[in-house]
Amino acid sequence: MTAFGRFMFPNVLFEPPTSFKVGKPEDFPPGVVDERFKEANGVWIIHNEGLLTALIAICTHLGCPPAWLEAQNKFKCPCHGSGYYKSGINFEGPTPRPLERAKISIDPVDGQILVDKSQKYLWEQGQWEDPSSFIAMS
Numbered sequence: 001m002t003a004f005g006r007f008m009f010p011n012v013l014f015e016p017p018t019s020f021k022v023g024k025p026e027d028f029p030p031g032v033v034d035e036r037f038k039e040a041n042g043v044w045i046i047h048n049e050g051l052l053t054a055l056i057a058i059c060t061h062l063g064c065p066p067a068w069l070e071a072q073n074k075f076k077c078p079c080h081g082s083g084y085y086k087s088g089i090n091f092e093g094p095t096p097r098p099l100e101r102a103k104i105s106i107d108p109v110d111g112q113i114l115v116d117k118s119q120k121y122l123w124e125q126g127q128w129e130d131p132s133s134f135i136a137m138s
């Protein structure tokens with residue numbers, strides 16, 4: 001595409017939005033890895049150990065999309081075999097670090113969960129302590 005064409009049709013128009021709503025907290029039962037938003041938005045919504053998180057569905061080794069294996073209770077990357085617990089913490093294979101979280105919050109207007117992938121939280125930098133990286137469920 002020419003420079004002029006890019007000007008007329010900025011790339012951002014063709015990319016999925018980085019910020020989107022996924023439903024209400026009660027739509028996500030404890031222990032469940034919700035895969036409904038993986039294909040279109042590239043995240044899993046996970047209610048695990050009292051926290052609701054949006055894990056980005058990109059392997060932190062070399063960027064393949066891992067699969068959630070319900071029977072084995074883990075994420076597994078098909079490319080080189082990295083494995084992650086439901087929390088996103090890595091425990092096998094070549095990846096050096098956990099999956100990344102996206103920003104997650106509750107929209108004060110309609111009570112829906114808002115995920116913002118433009119903001120990421122890395123476990124190894126202590127960013128999972130940031131309250132913008134989870135919703136506490138009671």
Ligand code: FES
Binds near residue numbers: 060061062080093094
């Ligand atoms: Fe996932 Fe290499 S890209 S294990």
